[in-house]
Amino acid sequence: MYAQFFGNYLLTRDIVTKEQLITAMQKKTSQHMKLGTLAIHAGYMTAGEVDRVIILQTHQDKRFGEIAIHEGYLTETQVAELLKKQKPDFLRLGQVLIEDGVLDNEQLQDAIINYQSESEFDDFIYSDETRETIEHLLANFFVASERPLTRYELSYLQLLFNNLVRFIGDDFTPVAPYSAKEYPTNYCVSQKVSGEFSVRISIDMTKKCCIDFASRYAREIFPDFDEYVQASLEDFLNLHNGLFTVNLSNDYSVELQPDPPALETRELLTFQTETYLLPIIYPFGMLHFIIEIAPVE
Amino acid sequence: MTLNNVKILIGDDSILARKQLKDVIRSYGSPIFFEAANGQEAVDAYKKETPDLVFLDIVMPVKDGITAVSEIVGHDKNADIVIVSSVGTQTQLKAAIEAGANDFIQKPLNADQVRHIITSRFEGR
DSSP: OTTHHHHHHHHHTTSSOHHHHHHHHHHHTTOOOOHHHHHHHHTSSOHHHHHHHHHHHHHSSOOHHHHHHHTTSSOHHHHHHHHHSOOOHHHHHHHHHHHTTSOOHHHHHHHHHHHHHHTTOSSTTTSOOOHHHHHHHHHHHOTTOSSOOOHHHHHHHHHHHHHIIIIIOSOOEEOOOEEOSEEEOSEEEEEEEEESSOEEEEEEEOHHHHHHHHHHHHTSOOOSOOHHHHHHHHHHHHHHHHHHHHHHHHHHOOOEEEOOOEEOOOSEEEOSSOEEEEEEEETTEEEEEEEEESOOO | OOOTTOEEEEEOSOHHHHHHHHHHHHTTOOOEEEEESSHHHHHHHHHHHOOSEEEEOSSOSSSOHHHHHHHHHHHOTTOOEEEEESOOOHHHHHHHHHHTOOEEEESSOOHHHHHHHHHHHHTTO
């Protein structure tokens, strides 16, 4: 699942723009994976070799795999293995970026190698992520904070990404969070959770985006922005924060109490305390989580 | 099993959560539903309708679910109340049971749990 972070990696290294990433994400669900892209990721072929096979394909009426075997780049066993293997979502994204002319094979190869080495784990998409790996990934991801994340914050983010995958879909890319003093709202709902410490979480997106978000969450199609769509945002926030309080109670014996979620009516939110914005890009648009730590009453 | 003439009260501030719970229950029959969007409305609706079964959320505006359970049970000690909440901590569970709730369902809603609640009460009708 943490292939989601690959999109963010491309963004933060200025390899793609936000617009290019959104366009690519919208296309990638219908993307058919190419053997060349899979072979690069598996380390069986270099980007140069893939490019050479693609050029040869323009002169011969043969499939990529056949030419690659003939040229000695791949064995028949490797081709069979690549075709059988799970197709990782982030590679689909990379392939769309190639087809859109944003990247070439060489650049995608470099990006994959650098991302995997900087993230300090191999073959991450195929393996079961351990708790430590995920925490490590999250800690690296959350660079906006000048202090290390507390175990509660790590636990919160980990659950948030899990819940997005579970209730909305795994086809998202989180953009690196940043601290903020203010935020102009679109459609925004908030929920305060308090006890041993206090935090206010808001989720904000355009009304059009709300309709898609709600349709996924409720697993039914909402054609218009109505009361069920509005309730879906509050429900998601309430469910996520509720599950967080359960985890905190079970894992750390920390008791927190969520307030009922409420519609945010202010057009501009201003923050007096440490506040982070976490943008999440889905194919249907961008949403923001706003995390205010210990908000002042 | 028939749910005809069975009265079910659903107290949840989310119109979506109320709809989803009704949809699940409707797959087992057609009871008479009453709805409340906060704890106070739930208490008032209970006193007026005396439903056979009550589903209550915990986190609600005006009056929370645990307080509503206490008040409903104070009014009718035989009230059959099931808490449906995402805040399923041991502390909340204990508070709900002490207040007089009979069951607790952790959100997200699981159709099997709802079926168990319904069949354990109304099977044979």
